[in-house]
Amino acid sequence: MLTEVLRELGSEPWLSKGLPQAFGDGAIARSCQLLDGMRQSGHALLAQMEQLLGARQAAGPQGNSGAASFEGDSTAPGLPHLKASGALAFPPAARDILTGLKPWRKGPFMFGDVYVDTEWRSDWKWDRIAGQIAPLAGRRVLDVGCGSGYHLWRMLLEGADLGVGVEPFLVSTAQFYLCRGLVGSPPPRVGVLPLTLEELPPNSQCFDTVFSMGVLYHQRSPFDHLFQLKAALAPQGELVLETLIIPQEYGQILVPRDRYAKMRNVWFIPSLDELLHWVRRAGFVREAVLDITPTTLQEQRSTPWMTFESLEDFLDPQDPSRTVEGYPAPLRASLRAERN
Known part of the structure; x- marks a missing residue:
């Protein structure tokens, strides 16, 4: 199921027109190869995700009627929601499929009258940077570690010409393709590949804006990550980077013991100064800090759509300025920089 969806994605004209043919062919081929290998090995999670997506496809043609689209909500800014005219674009059976795709971490979304209250208020993160980056209208955008694809939809709503996400976690990839499958024809100019940044064709230099939000601190080699981000950018392209930092008084770098x-x-x-040094050392120029914000219990929390532990469980109950390990609580910096 996912393999067929990706092959269809590779044949869509927006992808081949907007990106080098070798990039599109290579990325799709690698994605299909990965999924085929997982399927042959009896990967249980892949089978579950494909069963759910197949159930959505069998639920009826409403989502492919051409009457549905993701749009911004004027009454709730930042909430991409599925709008429909005429027939209901979100069949009742699809709610069970949404539930089967838990945990939902990045959002929120509104599908018909179903509000998916995700762990993260990703709209808050977007609002902190949206007015401070290069306008996305007409740009080719890559979102690294995109999760359910929430920010990709926001990028399209801002006028991006095309959006590509990479997300190796299958549940998140399946969430995205459920969303995409609910939108009418022609399909939107957006797709997610079940890959890491490292698995994309190297040195493509084909994206006008590359986003890496909440990814850098998961990298064993942050410099490799920064160089790979730069290699995906077209000349004078823009990097939008969001990551954890430590307070300046704590030192230059925190390397957790465990x-x-x-x-x-x-x-x-x-620290912020060290992060800026890394960005410059990787060859970026004209860097600018966009925002520094502590993560709050309102922005990251458990919900009925993500019932596992969340930020409240990660902080010292006696001192919420510290994690349970005694480190400074999460503090996030957003910045922009350009490829020279």
Whole structure:
């Protein structure tokens, strides 16, 4: 199911016109190869995700009637929602499919009358940067670690010519393709590949804006990540980077002994000055800090759509300015920089 969706994506004209043919062919081929290998090995999660997406396809043609589209909501700014005229574009059976695709981490979304209250208020993150980056109208955009694709929809609503996300977690990829499948024909100029940044064709230099939000601190080699981001950018393209930082008084870099906020895969958390040094050292220019914000319990929390532990469980109950491990609580910086 996912393999067929990706092959269809590769044949859509917006992808071949907007990006080098070798990039599109290589990325789609690698994605299909990965999924085929997982399927042959009996990967249980892939089978579950494909069963759910197949159930959505069998639920009826309403979502493909051409009457549905993702749009911004004037009554709730920042909430991409499925709008329909005429027949209901979101069949009742699809609610069970949404539930089967838990946990929903990045959002929120509105599907018909179903509000998906995700773990993260990703709209808040977007609002902090949207007015400070290069206008996205007409640009080719890459979102690294895009999750459910929430920010990709926001980018399209801002006028991006095309959006490509990379997201190796299958649940998140399936969430995106459920959203995309609910939109009418022609399909939107957006797709998600079940890959990491490293698995994309190298040195493509084909995106006008590249987003890396909440990814850098998961990298064992942050410099490799920055160089790979730069290699995906067209000349004079813009990087939008959001990551954890430590307070300046704490030092230059935090390397957690084991876990940070219960996350085992956190490797380096720099100070703001150190982060800017990394960006310059990787060859970016005209860098600018857009925002520095502590993560709050209102922005990241457990919900009926994500019932596992969240930020409240990651902080010291006696001192919420510290994680349970005793490190400074999450503080996030957003910045922009250009490829020279």
